[in-house]
Amino acid sequence: MNYNPVPLNVGLIDSLTIYLPLDKIQVIDNKLVDEFKVFYETTGELLDDLNPPKPILINDNGINFRFNKIVFPPRNNQPPQTFIRITLTCKMLFERYFEGINSYNIYSIVDYINTRNIIKVDYETVLNSICNDIDICINYNLLLEPYKESLKLLKKMGKSSKQHAIKLFPKKETQKKDLNIGIQFGERDKASISNPFCKFYNKTNELLTNSADFYNKYIFPQLKYGLNIDNLIRKETTIKNSSAKQNLKKKKLVSKNNELKTLNDILQITPDQLTTICNIQLKYYYEKKQISISSDLTPREKAFSMYMYQLVNDAKFDKVRLLEPLELFDSSIPSEKVQKAQLKKYLLEMMDITFNTQYLQQILTKNSYANEFIRMQNLW
Structure with missing residues (x-):
């Protein structure tokens, strides 16, 4: 048996809701x-009263979903339209769960839907169906302690005006070891353009607890063949409705000819585009970091400041690496020891000029793994 590895650092479609015309x-x-x-x-x-049909619920080895009859009211002189609403999830791919829903495996999902013997639907109808409430995810591999440190940074660095919408969970650590650790931005049901929903959580823990039936049936058997889900962190965001779709088009985050209306449209979004869409949601919660070069600096000081800024943002240096040139001095030689101390003082002063104190405390002096994880979010 082969195993299906976890794609890391790339956007995937985790779930979406489709509306199938009843006719x-x-x-x-x-x-x-x-x-x-x-x-x-x-x-x-x-009783004589007639009641509307109830949703039909499916629970199949942890694959939970429902078939639901929905009636859209009349609009634009059109009669009411009746649909069957279904939320498709990656779990419907079984062992291929970590692939995400895409244009290649959607046919397997349609086949699975038909095996439930609730409805029978063809591929074309599914692909042409209205599609909303799309969850996009990115998987990362990060040890627990750097992950926890990253969450604290994400919380502290948020705009002051957005702090009420940025929530760490659990709210406080207890004696009981709780690995359900994460951070949430905004509310899923109240998501808007200016307050989008985004969430980081411990995916390994979620699979072992909330998705235990599915894990035992489809994930666990792959571990002995090489699948590794240790230290798996997931970020999720949602394209909830037409206004969110229009915002993506306005920002040119998808191909200009993609109308984002049908399932087929959604499946045409490339992995790179999904990654950008998932990352860009967080930008609404953070101030743009600007280089700080005072006009009263000497040309030499301005050059140092610019180099520091580029080393941190482009070469991913932190405070320790910015001070590495000091190791070129031989402290056993008195004259070099003095020069080393003078240069260290100068470099620290230039750091204060180039970056504000908060930036230094939150970025440059933190764990390198946490810093790298923060950088991958493309906040600035």
Whole structure:
């Protein structure tokens, strides 16, 4: 048996909701669409009132979803339209869960939907269906302690005006070892353009606890063949509705000809575009970092300041690496010891000029793994 590795640092579609026109599908289980009367077995009473059909719930080895009849009201002189709403998830790919939903494996998901014997639908109808509420994710590999440090940084560096919307979880550490550690930006159900939803969480822990049935059936058997889910951190964001889609088009984050209306449109978004879409959501919660070069500096000082800025932002230096040139001095030689001390003082002064104190404390002096994880979010 082969295993399906976890793609890291790249955007994937985790789930999405489609609306299938009722007149384009075959209904197998009529409970999905038929109204019903309530019968009380103990009394033999049958109520005359008709009730709308209830969703049909599926729980298949941790693959949980529902078929739901939805009626769209009349609009633009069009009659009401009836749809069957289904949320498709990566779990419907079974062992290929970590692939994310894409244009190659969507057919396997459609086949799985049809095996539930609730409806029968063809590929074309699914691909042409309205698609909303798209969850995009990126998986990272990061040890727990650097991850926890990164979360603290993400919280502290947020705009003061957005702090109320940035929440760490759990709220406080207890004696019980809780690995459900993460941070959430905004609310999923209240997400807007200026307050988008984004969440980081411990995916390894989530699989072992909240998704135990699915994990035991489809993930665990792959471990002995080489699959590694240790230290797996996931970031998720949502393209919830048409306004969010229009914002993506406005910012040119997708191809200009992509209308983002149907499932097929959504599946045409490239992995690079998905990565950018997932990352850009966080920018609304952070101030843009600007280089700070005072006009009253000497040309030499301005050059030092610019070099420091570029080393930190482009070459990913931190405070320790910026001071590495000091190791070229031989402290056993008195004259070099003095020069080393003078240069160190000068470099530290230039750091204060180039970067504000908060930036130094939160970025340059922190764990290098945490810094790298922060950089990967492309906040600035």
